[in-house]
Amino acid sequence: MARRGQPQTRARRNAPRQLRHGRRDDVNANVTPDVYAVLARAVREVDAALRGGRVTPATRTKFQAVALLLREERARVRADEDSSDTRRAERLKRLDGVATNLAKSAVRDSGLMALLAEDAVVSDEARSVKRDMLRTAGIEPSADELPPAEPEAAATEHRVVPRSVVSRQLANPFLAPDAAAVRPSERRPTRLATWELIGPLLSSFERAGSGATACMALPAPTSRFTPLGMELMPHQARLVAAAAAGHRTFLLADEPGLGKTAQALLAAEAAKAYPLLVVVPNVVKTNWAREAAMWTPHRSATVVHGNGDSIDGFADIVVVNYEVLDRHVGWLGDFGLRGMVVDEAHFIKNKSSQRSRNVLALSERIRSFTARPLLMALTGTPLINDIDDFRAIWQFLGWIDERKPLAELMNALDETGLTPADPGFYAAARQSVVDLGIVRRRKVDVAADIPARRIADLPVELDGAVGRSIRAAERELARRMVARYEDALALRRSGGDAVAEGIDHDLVRQVARWEQKDATTSSAGENVFSMMRRIGAAKAGLAADYAVQLARSAGKVVFFAKHIDVMDAAEETFAQQGVRFSSIRGDQTPAVRQRNIDAFVNDPEVAIAVCSLTAAGVGINLQVASDLVLAELSWTAAEQTQAIDRSHRIGQTQPVTAWRIIAAQTIDARIAELLDSKAGLAAQALDGSEEEVGSSADVQHEALVALLTDALSDAVAPAGAHSGATVAEPLWSGAD
Incomplete structure (x- = not known):
C-alpha cells in the first residue's frame, strides 16, 4: 500500500x-x-x-x-x-x-x-x-491480530428459512433476478491508481470549514409519490425527487425529527425498489411497519420477529432488526431485493462485528445481481464528527471497498484533475463524496418546514415474558369489568328493569366509575394505575436506548418518566452504555437539584437529563436540549405540555421534538389517543396551547370505558373481527 x-x-x-x-x-x-x-x-x-x-x-x-x-x-x-x-x-x-x-x-x-x-x-x-x-x-x-474467522457451520447454525418464504419461492420460481440486466460499473484508467485515497477522503471531511456543504444538490420538491391525505415537508420531498430523477445511493444524515423514515419509504416508491429490505434497531421496528402502512399503503409490509414464523413471504417491504438479522441473512440474499435501507447506520461502524458483516454481505449481494439498486443509510450522526465511522457506511453504499474507492467515486476523483499532493484536492474530493448522495439537513436549516414544537409517537412492542404478562393482566382487568357489567345487567333484569339492546353504554360508564373508585381505595388485583406502572417499567429500557441514540445523533436529550423505578432503570442503561447524565428528582434538596441542572446545561459531556415528570415538569429551564423522550404517559395533556415547555421556551433556537414512547396493543396506546382527543391535535402539536380539556380522572375513566367496550364488542363480534386499541396516528409527517 x-x-x-x-x-x-x-x-x-x-x-x-x-x-x-x-x-x-x-x-x-x-x-x-x-x-x-x-x-x-x-x-x-x-x-x-x-x-x-x-x-x-x-x-x-x-x-x-x-x-x-x-x-x-x-x-x-x-x-x-x-x-x-x-x-x-x-x-x-x-x-x-x-x-x-x-x-x-x-x-x-x-x-x-x-x-x-x-x-x-x-x-x-x-x-x-x-x-x-x-x-x-x-x-x-x-x-x-485479525478477528477470528467464523466457522462455516457456526455461521449457518442458527439460520432459518420461514415457511412463507419457501411458499413464495415455490409459487413463482422465476422471482430470481436477471443477472444479465446488471450493468457493471466501468472504471476508467486513472492517474490515481497508485495513490492511497481512503485516508485523504476521510481527512477531507475533517479539514472542511464550517461553511462547507454537507448536502448534495437536490431537485425541486415533488408530491407525485405522496399518498392521498398525506403531505411531505419540502425538504423531505426534495430527496424523493432525487430518487425519482434516478439517484440511487443516499447517506441520509438529517437530524432526528426531520422525517427520514418517510423519505426512505417514498424514495423506494419512486425508485420502484421492491422487494425492499429495511434493517433497523429493535426499538423502532414497529414504527417502521406503521409508517410503511401510512406512506405506502398499497405496498404490503411484514416485520420479522424471532425465526420469522409469522412473516408474509410475499410482502413488498421486509423489516428486520439487527439482533435477528444473522438468522435470516441466507434467504434474504436470495429474495431478489431491489433496495435496502439501513436505519441508525452508525450501528455498523465496527466492520468486524457480526451485524456489520451481515449488512455488508447483503449489500454486496444486492449490487451483484440488481441493476442500480436503491441503497440508503440513515443516521443522525453529524458527518464532521467521528468520520472514521463512515467507512462501513460508504462500503455498504458501494462507494468504496476495504482499500480503495470503487468505480463511480474513483472516476469522480479522477475528473478533478488533482492528486492528494495538490492543495485543492481535499475540497474537491469531499465534494465528490457529497455528490454521491450525502444529504444532511439540521432542524435550524428547515425550521420553516416544521412546527416549533411537536410530538412524535414511537410505538414499541413489548416482547417476551414481560409483554405476555402485561397483556394477560390487561385481559384479566377486562374480564373482571365484564363480569361486573354482566352481574349488574342480570340484577336489572331480575328487578324487571328494561335492558337496552346490545351494549348498554350508560352501564359501561357506571362500571368504569366503580372500577376507578376501587383502584384508588384497594391494592388488590390489577387496576389502571398498576397496569400503567408495569407498562412504564417494561418500556424503560427501550425508551432509554432511544434516548441514547438521540444523544449520540443530535446532542443533549431530556428524559421524562413518572415513576422512580423507571428512572432508575433508565439511568442504569445510560451508565452501562457510557453516557453521562444528570438526575432531577423530587426528593433532592434545592442545592443538589440546581447542581444537577447546571451540570446538564453547562457540561458538554452530560448528554441526558433524567427528570421526574411531576417534580421537574415545572420551574426549570432546559432549552439547551431540543429533543425530549417521554418514557411514560401523563394523565393530563397539560402535564405533558408543561414537561415539553422545559425545552420549548425563550432562548430555544431550534424546533423541539417530544418523542412519546407508546406500548403498542396495550392500554398505553388507548391513553395516548385520549390525551390527544382531550387536548386537540392542533393545539398539542402545532401552536402549543396549554388549555386543559378534562382532568386526569376523565382520562382514567375513559380508558376504562374503552377497555370494557372493546372487551364486550369482542365477545359478540364475528370471528376474526377485533376492535382493540391501536396506536395513534402521528402528529406530523414522517416520524423517524
Whole structure:
C-alpha cells in the first residue's frame, strides 16, 4: 500500500508481502517511520477532538488504538536485534515523543487515563482501528491480530428459512433476478491508481470549514409519490425527487425529527425498489411497519420477529432488526431485493462485528445481481464528527471497498484533475463524496418546514415474558369489568328493569366509575394505575436506548418518566452504555437539584437529563436540549405540555421534538389517543396551547370505558373481527 500522499514504489509494495508471511521482525527500517507517522497523526486528531471539548466514543476508541499500537511498536523495536543500538534508541525516542503527547492529551479526560492501564478492557472497535492504522502504514496485520474467522457451520447454525418464504419461492420460481440486466460499473484508467485515497477522503471531511456543504444538490420538491391525505415537508420531498430523477445511493444524515423514515419509504416508491429490505434497531421496528402502512399503503409490509414464523413471504417491504438479522441473512440474499435501507447506520461502524458483516454481505449481494439498486443509510450522526465511522457506511453504499474507492467515486476523483499532493484536492474530493448522495439537513436549516414544537409517537412492542404478562393482566382487568357489567345487567333484569339492546353504554360508564373508585381505595388485583406502572417499567429500557441514540445523533436529550423505578432503570442503561447524565428528582434538596441542572446545561459531556415528570415538569429551564423522550404517559395533556415547555421556551433556537414512547396493543396506546382527543391535535402539536380539556380522572375513566367496550364488542363480534386499541396516528409527517 502506498504511503498517503505519495505514489507507490517497488520497495513499499514488497514490504506488506513480507509481513503477510509473518516476517514482521525482518522488515527493513523504512517501515517504522511509516508507523510513527500514522501514530503521530492519530495523536494530533485525538488532541484536536479533546480541544474541541467533545470526547466522543470514536475519540476514545482511537485513543485506545493508538495506545495499543504504541505499546506493541515499542516492544517490537526493543526486540529487533538486527538494528544497531543507535538506531534502536532513535526509534524509541521518537515513539516516546508520541507517547508523551498522547499522555498530555489523556489528562484532559479521566476516562482516557483508565484506557492506558495494562488491564484495561480492549474493545473490538479499538482492535479494528488499530488494524486500519497498520494497513495505512503499509503493514498487513498478522494472523493473530485479525478477528477470528467464523466457522462455516457456526455461521449457518442458527439460520432459518420461514415457511412463507419457501411458499413464495415455490409459487413463482422465476422471482430470481436477471443477472444479465446488471450493468457493471466501468472504471476508467486513472492517474490515481497508485495513490492511497481512503485516508485523504476521510481527512477531507475533517479539514472542511464550517461553511462547507454537507448536502448534495437536490431537485425541486415533488408530491407525485405522496399518498392521498398525506403531505411531505419540502425538504423531505426534495430527496424523493432525487430518487425519482434516478439517484440511487443516499447517506441520509438529517437530524432526528426531520422525517427520514418517510423519505426512505417514498424514495423506494419512486425508485420502484421492491422487494425492499429495511434493517433497523429493535426499538423502532414497529414504527417502521406503521409508517410503511401510512406512506405506502398499497405496498404490503411484514416485520420479522424471532425465526420469522409469522412473516408474509410475499410482502413488498421486509423489516428486520439487527439482533435477528444473522438468522435470516441466507434467504434474504436470495429474495431478489431491489433496495435496502439501513436505519441508525452508525450501528455498523465496527466492520468486524457480526451485524456489520451481515449488512455488508447483503449489500454486496444486492449490487451483484440488481441493476442500480436503491441503497440508503440513515443516521443522525453529524458527518464532521467521528468520520472514521463512515467507512462501513460508504462500503455498504458501494462507494468504496476495504482499500480503495470503487468505480463511480474513483472516476469522480479522477475528473478533478488533482492528486492528494495538490492543495485543492481535499475540497474537491469531499465534494465528490457529497455528490454521491450525502444529504444532511439540521432542524435550524428547515425550521420553516416544521412546527416549533411537536410530538412524535414511537410505538414499541413489548416482547417476551414481560409483554405476555402485561397483556394477560390487561385481559384479566377486562374480564373482571365484564363480569361486573354482566352481574349488574342480570340484577336489572331480575328487578324487571328494561335492558337496552346490545351494549348498554350508560352501564359501561357506571362500571368504569366503580372500577376507578376501587383502584384508588384497594391494592388488590390489577387496576389502571398498576397496569400503567408495569407498562412504564417494561418500556424503560427501550425508551432509554432511544434516548441514547438521540444523544449520540443530535446532542443533549431530556428524559421524562413518572415513576422512580423507571428512572432508575433508565439511568442504569445510560451508565452501562457510557453516557453521562444528570438526575432531577423530587426528593433532592434545592442545592443538589440546581447542581444537577447546571451540570446538564453547562457540561458538554452530560448528554441526558433524567427528570421526574411531576417534580421537574415545572420551574426549570432546559432549552439547551431540543429533543425530549417521554418514557411514560401523563394523565393530563397539560402535564405533558408543561414537561415539553422545559425545552420549548425563550432562548430555544431550534424546533423541539417530544418523542412519546407508546406500548403498542396495550392500554398505553388507548391513553395516548385520549390525551390527544382531550387536548386537540392542533393545539398539542402545532401552536402549543396549554388549555386543559378534562382532568386526569376523565382520562382514567375513559380508558376504562374503552377497555370494557372493546372487551364486550369482542365477545359478540364475528370471528376474526377485533376492535382493540391501536396506536395513534402521528402528529406530523414522517416520524423517524
